[in-house]
Amino acid sequence: MTEQETRRMRRARFDGLARVVVEPLHRYLLRRTGVETAEDVLSETLLVLWRRLDDVPGLGDDRTPDPDDVLPWCYGVARGCLANARRADGRRLRLVERLVRTQQRAPEEAAEHSELHAALDSLGAADREVVRLWAWEGLAPRQIAEATGSTPNAVSIRLHRAKARLAAQLGRKNGRRPGHKSDEGRSGQ
Secondary structure, three states, X not given: OOHHHHHHHXXXXXXXXXXXXXXXXXXXXXXXXXXXXXXXXXXHHHHHHHHOHHHOOOOOOOOOOXXXXXXXXXXXXXXXXXXXXXXXXXXHHHHHHHHHHHHXXXXXXXXXXXXXXXXHHHOOHHHHHHHHHHHOOOOOHHHHHHHHOOOHXXXXXXXXXXXXHHHHHHHHHHOOOOOOOOOOOOOOO
């Protein structure tokens, strides 16, 4: 038998199996979950059946297998696929809940740093990105240069100037000179 004939025969076996099991499996899944999930799980089940076609008990070379022979095993596959889908949905829901909790905290945290965010927003887009990569991501100028496509020297200069502008702007808002305490460098005399 040639490879093409083997594929054709495998395809015919799967088509015969699918004709027998699709409707009962769809009804089985609809009784256990919603329409969208049932259709997704049915697709996944058929994919597993295709991959494990040689493992399906009662499936011979006949074009139409006996439903009593193949359906119990196929129900087991559908049951497993449905369990996988439910676990995946649970993980997605937990992730969404975690993201919602994080987003609810973010405005409070942003409010505490509103001056900093306003100062960052006053910088140009390139300067703001360099500062964020340096401060938030912890990258060195050489790494920032690689990420932005600049030279390390240009990044160092841009970072130095942006930090000076941020310090000056934050110092004006607080009424202090940036980087200096009012009594620093003076003797107590």
